[in-house]
Amino acid sequence: MDFLDILRTALQQALGPTAIVYxxxxxxxxxxxxxxxxxxxxxxxxxxxxxxxxxxxxVVADLPFWVGIFFAFLAPLVLAIILGLPTLRLRADxxxxxxxxxxxxLRLIFGSVEMKDTFGGSNGLTxxxxxxxxxxxxxxxLDWGFISYRxxxxxxxxxxxxxxxxxxxxxxxxxRSPWGRVLRSIREDEDAVRSLGKNVFAYKMQALVLxxxxxxxxxxxxxxxxxxxxxxxxxxxLTFLAYTAxxxxxxxxxxxxxxxxxxxxxxLSGLGEFFSQMTRGTDPILPSWLMDQTQSSxxxxxxxGLALMLLMIYRPQGIFGDRREIAIDGR
Amino acid sequence: xxxxLIALLAVTAALLLPVAAFADETSSPSPSPSExxxxxxxxxxxxxxxxxxSNASETTxxxxxxxxxxxxxxxxxxxxxxxxxxxxDAEGKANIPLEMAGTYTVTLDEDTLPxxxxxxxxxxxxxxxxxxxxxxxxxxxxxxxxxxxxxTGFAQKLVDSIVSGIxxxxxxxxxxxxxxxxxGATGLTNxxxxxxxxxxxxVTYWFNRDAGLPVIAAGAATVVVSALFGYAQDKVLWRPxxxxxxxxxxxxxxxxxxxxxxxxxxxxxxxxxxKTLDAYTTQARKSYGPIHxxxxxxxxxxxxxxxxxxxxxxxxxxxxxKAMRAVSDNPALSAxxxxxxxxxxxxxxxxxxxxxxxxxxxxxxxxxxxFQNGSRMLLLxxxxxxxxxxxxxxxxxxxxxVIGIVVEVGPTFGVPSSIKEVGALVVLILILLIRPQGIxxxxxxxx
Numbered sequence: 042m043d044f045l046d047i048l049r050t051a052l053q054q055a056l057g058p059t060a061i062v063y064x065x066x067x068x069x070x071x072x073x074x075x076x077x078x079x080x081x082x083x084x085x086x087x088x089x090x091x092x093x094x095x096x097x098x099x100v101v102a103d104l105p106f107w108v109g110i111f112f113a114f115l116a117p118l119v120l121a122i123i124l125g126l127p128t129l130r131l132r133a134d135x136x137x138x139x140x141x142x143x144x145x146x147l148r149l150i151f152g153s154v155e156m157k158d159t160f161g162g163s164n165g166l167t168x169x170x171x172x173x174x175x176x177x178x179x180x181x182x183l184d185w186g187f188i189s190y191r192x193x194x195x196x197x198x199x200x201x202x203x204x205x206x207x208x209x210x211x212x213x214x215x216x217r218s219p220w221g222r223v224l225r226s227i228r229e230d231e232d233a234v235r236s237l238g239k240n241v242f243a244y245k246m247q248a249l250v251l252x253x254x255x256x257x258x259x260x261x262x263x264x265x266x267x268x269x270x271x272x273x274x275x276x277x278x279l280t281f282l283a284y285t286a287x288x289x290x291x292x293x294x295x296x297x298x299x300x301x302x303x304x305x306x307x308x309l310s311g312l313g314e315f316f317s318q319m320t321r322g323t324d325p326i327l328p329s330w331l332m333d334q335t336q337s338s339x340x341x342x343x344x345x346g347l348a349l350m351l352l353m354i355y356r357p358q359g360i361f362g363d364r365r366e367i368a369i370d371g372r
Numbered sequence: 373x374x375x376x377l378i379a380l381l382a383v384t385a386a387l388l389l390p391v392a393a394f395a396d397e398t399s400s401p402s403p404s405p406s407e408x409x410x411x412x413x414x415x416x417x418x419x420x421x422x423x424x425x426s427n428a429s430e431t432t433x434x435x436x437x438x439x440x441x442x443x444x445x446x447x448x449x450x451x452x453x454x455x456x457x458x459x460x461d462a463e464g465k466a467n468i469p470l471e472m473a474g475t476y477t478v479t480l481d482e483d484t485l486p487x488x489x490x491x492x493x494x495x496x497x498x499x500x501x502x503x504x505x506x507x508x509x510x511x512x513x514x515x516x517x518x519x520x521x522x523x524t525g526f527a528q529k530l531v532d533s534i535v536s537g538i539x540x541x542x543x544x545x546x547x548x549x550x551x552x553x554x555x556g557a558t559g560l561t562n563x564x565x566x567x568x569x570x571x572x573x574x575v576t577y578w579f580n581r582d583a584g585l586p587v588i589a590a591g592a593a594t595v596v597v598s599a600l601f602g603y604a605q606d607k608v609l610w611r612p613x614x615x616x617x618x619x620x621x622x623x624x625x626x627x628x629x630x631x632x633x634x635x636x637x638x639x640x641x642x643x644x645x646x647k648t649l650d651a652y653t654t655q656a657r658k659s660y661g662p663i664h665x666x667x668x669x670x671x672x673x674x675x676x677x678x679x680x681x682x683x684x685x686x687x688x689x690x691x692x693x694k695a696m697r698a699v700s701d702n703p704a705l706s707a708x709x710x711x712x713x714x715x716x717x718x719x720x721x722x723x724x725x726x727x728x729x730x731x732x733x734x735x736x737x738x739x740x741x742x743f744q745n746g747s748r749m750l751l752l753x754x755x756x757x758x759x760x761x762x763x764x765x766x767x768x769x770x771x772x773x774v775i776g777i778v779v780e781v782g783p784t785f786g787v788p789s790s791i792k793e794v795g796a797l798v799v800l801i802l803i804l805l806i807r808p809q810g811i812x813x814x815x816x817x818x819x
Contacts, residue, residue, distance in 0.1 A: 080621060082563065082628060127804035133621055134561040135804060138758060141563065142751045146797045154444045154457060154484070155788030163446070163454040273453055277747065281632045284625065339640045346633025353625045354613065 043318065051311030053188045058266040060306035061201030065259035066283040067290070067298030068208045072252035074284075075292030075366075076216060078228035079249060080137040083124075084256045084283050086144030089275035090116035091257030092264035093151060093160060099169035101159055106172035110261070117257030121250040129245045136249075141277060152272035165271035173265050197266040204262060205299055208255055213295045215251075224248055225293075225366075278342070282309075285349045291362025301359060312341040423458070423466045423478065444481040444790075449644065459484070477645060481790070526784070531662050533781045539669055541776020542676035543734050547749060548756040548768040549683060550728035556700030556763040557720035558610065559620055563627040566750030567634035568725055572598060572732015573741040574642045580649050587651045591733040598729025599722045606721035611714065631747075638743040646742040653740075672734045679730060680769065683723070687765055696720055700763060748793070752779065755796040759803050761813020770812060775799065 054060060066084050073079040081087075094116035099109040124143060128136040151160045160166065177196040183189060190198060215221050223244050226234045235241050264270045282305070290301025316337035319327045332340070358364040423445050440460060447456040447468045455476070458466035468478075551565050562568075575597050579590035609630070613623055655666035665673075687693035698706045699716045707713045735745055756775040760767025775796050783789040803810065 078621070080624060123801070127801055127808070131804070131808050134624065134762070135758070135808065137563070137624060138561065138754045139800065139804065142754055142797050142800055145748070145751050146791070146794055149791045149793060152454070153788055153791045154459065154481070155790060157457075157459075163457040278632060278635075281628050284628065288625075335644070336640050339636050342636035343633055343640060346629050346631070346636060349629030349632065350609075350626045351629075353622050353629060354616070354618065357622060 047311055047314045047318065049187060050314040051307045053190075054310035055303045055307035056188075056198065057190070057306075058194060058197040058201055058262075060302050061198070061205060062259055062263045062266070063283055063286045063306060064205050064299045064302035065201075065208060065262060066256055066279070067287040067302050068205070068212060069252040069255035069259060070283055070287050071292055071294075071298045072212060072248055072255065075287065075294070075297070076221065076228065077224045077245060077248040077252075078133070079129075079245060079252075080133045081140045081249070081252065082137045082277070082280055083140030083142070083144030084259075085275045085277060085279040086140065086147045087117045087120060087253045087256030088260030088263060088279065089144070089147050089151060089270075089272070090120050091260030092270045092275070093166075093260075094257070095261055095264055096161075096166040096169050096270045097159060100161075100166045106169070109169060113261040113264075114254055114257055117253040117260075118250055121253035122246070125246045125249045129242055129249065141280075144275070144277060144280065148272050148275050151270075151275070160272070161270075163272060165269050167269040170265050170268045174268075201262060201266070204258065208258070209295050209299060216295065220244075220247075281349065282345060285345055285352070288349065288352045288357065288359050291359030292357075293363070293366040294359075294361045297359060297361050300361065304360075309341050309345065312344060313338060316340045423460065423468070442484060444484040446479045446481065447476050448479065448646075449476060453644065479646075484789075528662070529784050530781070532664060533784045534777060535663055535665065537777035537780030538773065539673050539738070539776075540780055541773040542673060542680070543731050543738065544749065544752050544756050544776050545680060545769050545772035546676055546731035546734070547728045547753045548760075548772045549680065549765065550724035550726075550731070551753055552757055552763055552765060552768040553696065553720045553724040553727070555757070557696060557717045558614070560610070560623050560627065561762070563624060563750075564631035564634055565728060565753060566746035566748075567631050567638065568598070568601075568728040569732040569735065569746030569749050569753075570635070570638050570743055571601065571746075572729040572734075573736035573745045574638050574732075574743065575729070576733045576736050577642070577647060577649060577741045581647075587649050587737065590649075591730075591737070594733050595726050595730050598732075599726035601729075602721040602723070602725025603718060605725065606718050610721070611718070614714075614717075635743065635747065642741075642743050644743065646740045648740050649736060652737055668737055672738055675730075676734060679727070683727065684765060684769075692716075692719060751793055752776075752796050755800040757810075758800055759810055761810025764810070764812050767810050767812035771810065 066088060069087065070081060070084055073081040091113045094113035095109040098104045098112040099106055104112075120143070124136070124139050128139045150156060151165075152163045153160070154162055156162075174193070174196075177192065179192050179195050179199075182191045183195050216224070223234065223239055227239075227241055227244055231241055234244075260275070263274070267274075286302040286305040287298045288301065289305050290297035290299065292298075316327075316332070317334070319325060320329070320332050320334050320337040327337075352359065358366070443460045443466075445458055445460070445466055445468065446454055448454050456468035458468045460466040547565065547569050550568070551562060554560065554562055554565075572594055575594040576587070576590045579585045579593050580587050583590070585593065609626075610623070613626065618626070652668040655668050657664040657666045657669075687697065695706070695711055695716045696719065698709075698711065699713055699720075703713050706716070731749075732746065735749070752775050753772075756771035757763075757768050758771070759774055760769065760771030778795040778799055779792050782792045782795040787795060
């Protein structure tokens with residue numbers, strides 16, 4: 042049992058690339074759920090089309106890298122419009138149903154044998170990220186003794202936090218604009234906004250597209266830092282974890298999802314490492330009939346599910362949020 | 373009519389030469405361990421499972437077994453995570469590169485066997501392979517019985533797929549009824565519903581394999597457990613939330629947390645593998661005129677029809693059914709007319725979860741048990757209730773039959789069978805565009 046080691050792993054992960062992926066995904070969800078009150082349960086679908094937008098256009102269609110980036114933004118935009126058109130006029134559950142269903146179907150399509158030539162089957166696609174890697178200005182890694190990052194990760198982290206900062210800036214600027222105020226009033230009372238002559242459907246659609254594209258960016262970044270896109274990475278758990286990250290930090294706050302993602306990933310990787318150490322070795326601390334190595338990686342997800350429920354019940358505003366802002370109900 | 377043939381599926385797991393050799397690396401896995409890790413990121417240290425699939429009874433001119441090309445093989449870890457997939461080539465060979473040593477399960481996709489070849493009903497499509505890096509190459513071979521099926525015409529395929537669509541639709545209908553009952557009583561779209569389906573399969577497996585009950589008794593016990601779980605779930609989680617005045621949107625987020633929680637618990641306790649019950653796993657189909665059904669399939673169809681009929685009649689005729697419909701129509705008015713809304717809702721949870729559990733039991737008997745059984749069904753259940761109309765009993769039934777048939781008939785018209793669920797999503801999106809309240813739903817429900 043090495044608590045220093047657990048702390049090191051947790052801290053390293055909390056600032057590392059995976060936490061950034063969740064931060065970006067949660068920023069997108071924040072635009073949907075926090076500001077507009079839209080229930081998107083398929084953020085993993087937006088992330089998947091973002092990632093595959095890049096990978097397919099570079100690897101399969103043999104287009105230049107930057108064109109691939111363009112498609113990575115176009116794909117979530119199109120997905121948002123397809124999902125928004127039928128559901129945004131209806132009650133909130135319909136968007137939730139359509140998004141969670143489409144994210145599962147997209148995962149099945151991307152992993153299907155029949156479309157292996159396009160999407161690479163369950164092995165996914167690789168070999169699109171060299172242009173991104175070549176931009177790496179660092180010559181070596183970073184070593185602060187306690188935490189250290191390899192050269193690749195250092196570049197990933199730099200790019201990632203810049204992207205997070207840019208997204209936060211965009212969200213901050215938009216949400217203090219008149220446009221953002223309309224979004225928030227839609228969340229509070231849709232009919233009141235409609236009676237003031239605003240086109241609620243159009244505003245919701247814009248919010249869905251914006252949040253979806255930030256989700257696509259999360260997928261794109263995920264694909265770049267991982268150098269491979271694999272369909273199983275984009276399952277519904279990803280969406281649920283992003284919701285947990287968002288709710289920890291506090292919805293409807295610009296920095297809520299970012300802080301939430303860092304804390305969430307700190308706890309998640311800390312717990313992962315803790316239970317992994319508890320079950321490691323020939324004579325583990327926890328008896329193997331209770332928990333083995335494979336099971337030890339699942340405990341944290343059980344706890345995450347529990348945390349998501351308890352957060353929503355007892356502290357829906359998270360750490361920074363305002364309870365009044367998140368008292369969403371109705372449609 | 374059916375001639376029995378024997379084929380040999382030889383699975384060889386070994387250390388192969390580095391990446392470049394993969395293309396040619398075929399029948400005899402090289403025993404020489406690779407000295408340097410290959411460059412490719414996906415390939416890890418050059419480990420792979422090599423599979424040779426051949427039909428031992430049909431020999432080529434050289435006297436070697438006839439290879440079976442075009443068959444999909446999937447490799448999964450014990451966690452159920454897919455790590456590789458390959459299709460056998462003209463020589464019946466496939467290589468699936470792996471990242472690390474460990475125990476893997478190789479699964480053969482029956483749907484991709486060439487026309488005229490069918491697996492014998494007594495054999496499994498899965499094989500567990502243990503790979504030890506640095507050790508001697510492991511050779512595993514296991515025989516698979518193959519029976520030559522008559523090449524079927526389009527009309528026969530259509531009939532077959534409609535029949536299996538009806539069967540599958542009935543399983544979906546049980547779960548959809550459960551979802552609709554709960555939605556009707558509480559207004560909550562329960563996103564943890566898939567995990568309740570999974571529970572049906574998992575608990576049946578425990579009763580059957582660990583407690584030693586016969587499958588039928590295990591299934592019945594599971595339905596009872598599901599009903600209890602439904603009661604407990606309402607008592608512990610949802611009723612306090614209603615008391616607190618938690619909004620529906622907040623409850624939906626609670627339900628995804630609950631889904632993640634339950635799914636991880638099933639994976640923790642049940643494991644990631646796909647397992648089978650101890651009886652009725654494979655049964656040969658018998659012919660009834662143009663329809664071919666195995667005994668267990670007939671049982672599944674009968675059980676679902678009987679249960680669905682009883683539930684529908686009960687909803688129409690009994691006091692409880694009328695109370696449930698009244699609460700679903702207008703909870704405030706029902707409460708002021710002296711109905712105990714809370715106990716009606718509690719009954720809806722009990723009945724709904726029991727029906728969903730039964731759906732999971734039948735799904736387990738129909739195919740296999742895995743912790744992901746339910747999450748894959750969830751999409752179909754949602755599509756079914758949306759198509760029929762959220763919260764309506766007849767709508768759930770009708771929608772499920774349509775979805776079941778669309779999903780199963782799709783492959784006959786060229787929809788790839790591994791993504792046949794796509795049809796359900798298309799139906800879902802279309803119905804939301806054209807008639808969002810669903811075919812039998814009412815306008816005021818949609819918001």
